[in-house]
Amino acid sequence: MRKIMLAGTIAVGLGIFLVGAVLTGEEGITQSANENPQIDYQGFLKQVQEVAKVREKRRVSEEEFIRMMNDPKTIVLDARSKRMYDLLHVKGAVHISLPDMTAEDLAELIPQKDTRVVIYCNNNFKNEPQAFAPKAPVASLNLNTYNTLYSYGYRNIYELKPLLDRRETKIPFAGTSAENSK
Structure with a gap:
């Protein structure tokens, strides 16, 4: 009898805990976020979903990328480290x-x-492991760069879509590696 009462008490306690956890799930996250108002994970998740709808329509081919980069009103942005950029x-x-x-x-x-x-x-580039070392697909710099630009109010963002062979692409390059290979 005591074992049944103890098991019942544990079950009720666990049930109350689980219901409390479910009811405060999002609120608990919000409360944690309020501890540092400069970090908003829920806002980030919401924005990622918003960006996903826009981004897929803004991924461009090699030809379209070249056409855009040749337009003087377009900015081609490289968000990699300064060392890799150089x-x-x-x-x-x-x-x-x-x-x-x-x-x-x-x-x-x-x-x-x-x-x-x-x-x-x-x-976006293969066969250039020193300057373009591949990242894990979910850690691709394009993903974070697109979201960051979007969060600062930039909406006219396009992204190179394909994986291109650095030795075969028509996209021109600059930097010390390009100069040394001439």
Whole structure:
């Protein structure tokens, strides 16, 4: 009898705990977020879903990328590290490392938020492991760069879609690696 009562008490306690956890699930996350108002994970998740709807329509072919990059009103943006950018980058691309993207730095680099911005990353090029070391697909720099630009109000963003062979692409490159291979 005691074992049955103890098991019942444990079950009721566990049930109350689980109901409490379910009821405070999102609220608990929000409360944690309120501990640091500069980090908003729920907002991030919401924005990722919003960006996903837009981004897929804004991924461009190699030909379209080249056409856009040749338009003087377009900014080609490289968000890799300065070291990788200096080594090899799309010719004419401007650089700002993803960790350095702030509203102020972006406003200086891209003053008009309706400017067309075209991005690329390591995972767009193969056969250039030093300058374009591939990242895990879910850690692709394009994903974070697109979301970051979007969160700062830039909406005219395009992304190079295909995986291109660095030795065969028609996209021109600059940097110390490009200069040394001449």
